[in-house]
Amino acid sequence: MGLFHRHRQLTPYLLLAPGVLWLTVFFVVPLGVLAYQSLESGNFDVGYSFTWAWGNYWDALQNYRGQFIRSLEYAGIATLLALLLSYPVAYWIAFRGGRWKNLLLLFIVAPFFVTYLIRTLAWETILADHGFVVHTLQHLHVLGAGGRLLATSTAVVTGITYNFLPFMALPLYVSLEQIDERLLEAAQDLYASKWKAFVKVTLPLSLPGIVAGTLLTFIPAAGDFINAQLLGSPQNHMIGNVIQSKFLELTDYPAAAAMSFILMAGILAAVFLYARAVGTEQLTGTPV
Amino acid sequence: MNVAASENADVRLVDVTKRFEDVVAVDRLSLEIEHGSFYALLGPSGCGKTTTLRMIGGFEQPSEGEIFLGDAEVSGLPAYKRDVNTVFQSYALFPHLSIFENVAFGLRRRSVRGQTLTGQVNEILRLVGLEGMGKRKPRQLSGGQQQRVALARALVNKPRVLLLDEPLGALDLKLRKQMQLELKGIQHDIDITFVHVTHDQEEAMTMADKIAVMNHGRIEQLGTPTELYETPATAFVAGFLGVSNLIPGTVSGSDTVQLRRGPEVRVRPEALQGRTGEVAVGIRPEKIALGQGQANALDGTIVEEAYVGVATQYIVETDCGRLTVYRQNASPGLNGASPGQRLTLSWSPDSTFVVDSMEGPE
16 A cells, blocks of 8 residues: 555556556567568478568458358358347346346356367257258248258358347447437437337437447457358358468468458448547547 | 316326336325416325326326316326426436537437527537537536536427426535526527426425425425415424424314413414314424413423524423424524423414324425
């Protein structure tokens, strides 16, 4: 305590230190190493040397443009689906859950008690060619006689949506739960129908939750490779699959590093455009 | 009970009952609120006053009975289809909208646009003293200013009736007193019927020109502040509005009551209203004089004295129980009477009211 009292102006820095240290060791330094690697040339057998090899970036964009676009596309669709699926659920729990709120939230989080990989493998079983779902859909003529779900983009997007749903639902729930229901009475008092009151009051007040949920879903989804690997075919591979195989199977570290940076830049650009569209206030929740 | 429909009623409730599961919140209530009046529903918590207001607003539907706004029956209509607006207890301002947009909310729902909208919003903001504040957000305003926004947001729609649900409850005492007078002034200027719910008898008396004192989901007594204070009809009303001394007795003549452990006192014949048998006579503390001189008199001993600035309060022990007496401090210093002193209290028959029993507010 004595130290804090004598150096009061130091206190904030001391409190920040562990976090800064953590970020430096586990984020800034690896990021620097990755940047360095992305500009190297050579191969695993002869070794790598730093040569300002900007060509790595160019090659990545040339050869894997399809996977880059697919990543953003799948992640975008999955994020939208997760939003559409979890908004009504979160709304219902927040406003009608009553004393069951905590139990219902637990149900949303429950799948997280099983590891990511096992959950995705479970979807492989659910969507399997001779499984119940495919048979039912074939019977209903939604799928053709030989139609399948596994190894399609539908399967990959479904898997991503399922795996990231709680990241969307929980922030939505938090923002909806905070809304004072008297505001909805006030809106109705001022001639707004229930639907108008939702559009003019509930929806704008839940926007911070929508923004947080969208980012928490979209960012990891864009870099995901497990879903595409287990539920998709090579035609559904995302950039995460390419990076994973370059790093771990082909040991082409410079190309993998370059692709990681391109993906990061792509996500940052997407988030920036999104923030511009909805306003930064919604990102941080701070008033103007 | 039926209320005869008057030409000028803005709000009319006919035998309205509201039950929440087994609890009867409002019990066969009928009332009629004249156009342009400032009408207060006064009572302790749980008396049904807020439920009554919410039924007029359309936030609750009556279990039985009918509600009219003007000539139109509105029972069953949702809040957004009723020509009433509410100032909520917690203000319920929209935190994501500017003051201007908060006030414009109702007008926009009614498709008022452009210059008309801007003009009406700015005019009402001027009326409540918030000119030029339109761009701010509710959280940037003080409690008193937020209260004015809530008022402006409701009034700008020029509703048939404005409902106020404990509107000043969140303000401090000084601001509350100031807003009471302002609200009354605004109501006078714009000629809209105000229905005001409060548990604060002083607030109701300051602002309202008609007060309905409610208890157990029914109206205990309806009248002007003066009527309710000077001639309360029940012990509950006598106790809820101000302080009163109640003494048990028996009616002994057309204008006399024999006190149970004291002399016979005189009352106005109207005050008896045909009552016979056991009654209680009531006298307000400030209507009792220390000393003889009035027609009704009672001997007693001062047991306590408290100087409260504008008046001195005495507790006097008599054969009929302890009575509270206020004596105005018209001249400097104490009045000379002090604890232990024996004296005669006296009061006029005109200041004496009669109620059925001793049962006061719970």
